[in-house]
Structures are given as C-alpha cells and as structure tokens.
Amino acid sequence: MLQKNTSPKLINSVQKAAELLRSGELVAIPTETVYGLAANAWNEKAIRSIYETKGRPSNNPLIIHIKSQDSLNEIAREIPEIAQRLAAKFWPGPLTLILKKQPTISDTISANYDTVAVRVPNHPLTLELLNAVDFPLVAPSANRSNHISPTKPEHVMKSLGQNSPYILEGGSCEHGLESTIIGFNGDDVILYRQGAIPQEVLESFIGIKIIDFAKQKSQINSPGTSEKHYSPKTKLILTKNIDEFPFNDSSKIGYLTFQRQMSVSGKNVSITLSETGDLEEAATNLYHALHQLDELNLDLIVAEKMPDYGLGNSINDRLMRAAAI
Ligand code: TXA
Numbered sequence: 001m002l003q004k005n006t007s008p009k010l011i012n013s014v015q016k017a018a019e020l021l022r023s024g025e026l027v028a029i030p031t032e033t034v035y036g037l038a039a040n041a042w043n044e045k046a047i048r049s050i051y052e053t054k055g056r057p058s059n060n061p062l063i064i065h066i067k068s069q070d071s072l073n074e075i076a077r078e079i080p081e082i083a084q085r086l087a088a089k090f091w092p093g094p095l096t097l098i099l100k101k102q103p104t105i106s107d108t109i110s111a112n113y114d115t116v117a118v119r120v121p122n123h124p125l126t127l128e129l130l131n132a133v134d135f136p137l138v139a140p141s142a143n144r145s146n147h148i149s150p151t152k153p154e155h156v157m158k159s160l161g162q163n164s165p166y167i168l169e170g171g172s173c174e175h176g177l178e179s180t181i182i183g184f185n186g187d188d189v190i191l192y193r194q195g196a197i198p199q200e201v202l203e204s205f206i207g208i209k210i211i212d213f214a215k216q217k218s219q220i221n222s223p224g225t226s227e228k229h230y231s232p233k234t235k236l237i238l239t240k241n242i243d244e245f246p247f248n249d250s251s252k253i254g255y256l257t258f259q260r261q262m263s264v265s266g267k268n269v270s271i272t273l274s275e276t277g278d279l280e281e282a283a284t285n286l287y288h289a290l291h292q293l294d295e296l297n298l299d300l301i302v303a304e305k306m307p308d309y310g311l312g313n314s315i316n317d318r319l320m321r322a323a324a325i
C-alpha cells in the first residue's frame with residue numbers, strides 16, 4: 001500500500017514488503033544500525049541484483065539477517081561456544097558474527113569464502129518482516145558501493161537514485177553506525193569491523209582481548225577491509241586539531257566537530273555531532289551530517305577526530321575511510 005503525498009518508493013506495510021521479497025524483488029529495510037538492501041537469501045537472482053543495484057564488487061560478501069538465534073544452525077556450522085554466548089547476549093542487536101557457512105549458503109552471498117556473516121537485527125518492523133517470510137534476508141547497507149551509508153529513507157533514495165527499490169519506512173536508525181563484526185580463528189576472537197558495539201564492551205563480556213583484523217598474524221580471509229569506504233563526494237580531511245584549517249573567503253569549508261560549536265561566516269558551515277559530548281548521539285548523527293555536508297557543494301569537509309575510546313574509535317574508523325583517497 002503506497003503512502004499518500006510521499007515518494008512512491010516508500011511503503012509502510014510489512015505485508016507488502018514481504019510480498020515483494022517473496023516475488024524476488026529487493027526491499028530496503030530499516031535496522032537499528034543503517035538501512036539494508038534486502039533480498040530473499042535463497043533466491044540467487046535476487047542476491048545478484050543486490051550487487052548490481054549497489055555497484056558492489058562480487059568479491060565483497062553480504063550479511064545474512066535471521067529472525068532469532070534459533071535459526072543460526074541453518075546458516076552456520078561448527079559454531080564456537082563463545083559465538084553462541086555473544087549471540088545470546090547481543091542479539092537482536094548490532095553484532096555480526098563470521099562463522100563457517102552451511103553448504104546451502106550461496107557462494108554469491110559469501111563471495112566464495114567458506115564463512116558467512118550473520119546477525120539478528122533489532123528493529124521492530126524488520127523483525128516482524130523476518131517473521132512474516134519463511135526465508136532469511138541477505139542485506140548489505142542500502143547505498144551505492146563505497147558511498148555514505150543510509151540512516152534515513154531519503155538517504156537510500158539519494159544514494160541509489162532510480163535503482164532505489166521500495167523502502168519499508170522505519171524512521172531514522174537508532175545507532176546510525178553499522179554493526180560490529182567479529183570472527184573466530186582457533187581460540188582467537190578477531191575484530192573485522194568496528195561498529196555500534198564498542199570493542200571494550202565485547203571484551204569485558206567475553207573476558208579476553210579481541211585481536212584487530214589488521215594486526216593478527218595468521219592469514220585468514222580479508223574481504224571488505226578496503227581503505228576507502230563510507231565516502232562523501234566532497235574531499236574530506238580528518239584532523240585532531242580543527243584550528244589548523246581556518247576558513248577564508250575563497251573556499252567553502254564544512255566543519256564537522258564532535259562537541260565544539262564553531263562560529264563560521266560566509267559560505268562556510270559547521271555541524272556539531274553532539275553538543276553534550278555523547279558518543280552515542282554523535283554516532284547516530286554522523287552519516288546524516290555527512291549526507292547534509294555533501295549536498296552543499298563544498299570545497300572541503302574538515303572533520304574533527306573523536307576521542308579514541310568506545311564508539312569514538314568506530315566513528316574515527318568511518319571518518320578515516322571517508323578521508324582515504
Ligand atoms: O549494520 C550492518 O551490519 C548493516 C545492516 C544493514 O545490517 N549491514 C552492513 O552490510 O553494513 P555491508 O554489506 O555494508 O557490510 C558488511 C561487511 C562488509 O565489509 C563485508 O566485507 C563483511 O561484512 N563480510 C561479509 N561477509 C564476510 C565474511 N565471510 N568474512 C569477512 N567479512 C565479511
């Protein structure tokens with residue numbers, strides 16, 4: 001059922017989203033992290049069209065979304081005990097586990113790796129949707145490959161343009177930053193991507209240090225760790241000291257700060273991520289701020305480095321990739 005007076009691509013009915021997915025269509029779905037571009041995980045044609053719609057390289061695998069931990073055995077095998085404990089604690093929620101895949105999982109999803117990424121998302125509509133269909137949903141973030149992730153329906157439309165599928169309207173995403181991705185190698189727990197759950201929180205729960213993917217010794221697979229990602233079209237510089245980039249009349253600069261409020265003049269603009277210095281609020285606002293700044297035809301975005309703990313590390317990770325050339 002289409003809403004009146006809104007884009008024809010927005011839908012507000014879980015049943016309609018379920019019908020579209022059953023018939024092999026893609027649907028953009030809300031999650032607590034970012035909007036996902038979802039397809040039936042058992043429909044090979046639909047999975048391939050995710051890669052086409054995003055312009056995503058076929059060697060970058062996708063995350064499978066399941067309705068509860070009870071469905072995990074359909075997706076993964078030889079699940080370590082520590083993975084079961086993490087799932088029990090953090091699902092539904094922004095934690096993705098990399099596990100050995102069941103042979104039934106398409107190589108298109110896993111990009112020919114023998115592992116698969118899986119999580120239970122925590123958004124009421126998407127959980128309702130997962131319960132309405134009898135298949136898991138495969139869903140990367142609903143943006144063009146390497147661009148800024150979407151935390152609102154309008155970001156999906158802007159990023160995917162005429163390729164945008166129907167979007168299940170679920171408001172603004174609560175966390176605004178993708179899930180944290182964890183994998184296992186023998187007794188080691190590996191961090192593949194910093195995200196909405198800080199590394200420290202996971203470490204204090206499991207009681208051991210998590211090894212950064214980039215720093216681990218053994219050779220295990222490395223998809224999706226490319227340097228440039230999450231990028232605005234506008235050039236972005238990340239700095240500890242924003243005063244090193246004073247504005248002038250000849251260029252238009254957009255400043256992105258953590259807590260500090262800058263007084264800028266002329267065509268320069270500034271956005272503060274959290275006036276109260278709350279890292280959760282900063283994470284929630286990050287992508288929307290980048291989308292806003294990217295629309296202003298600025299010469300440069302100067303982003304201030306966040307504190308280097310907790311979610312500050314996850315935000316810095318995204319800003320570093322946005323700044324990579
Ligand atoms: O919060 C999220 O995780 C969002 C929402 C929609 O769930 N999804 C998301 O998906 O961020 P995507 O595709 O944008 O990022 C998934 C990441 C990629 O960096 C990919 O390389 C990695 O997960 N990944 C997927 N399968 C993997 C595997 N088998 N081994 C290592 N990394 C994997």
Ligand code: MG
Binds near residue numbers: 149
């Ligand atoms: Mg993504």
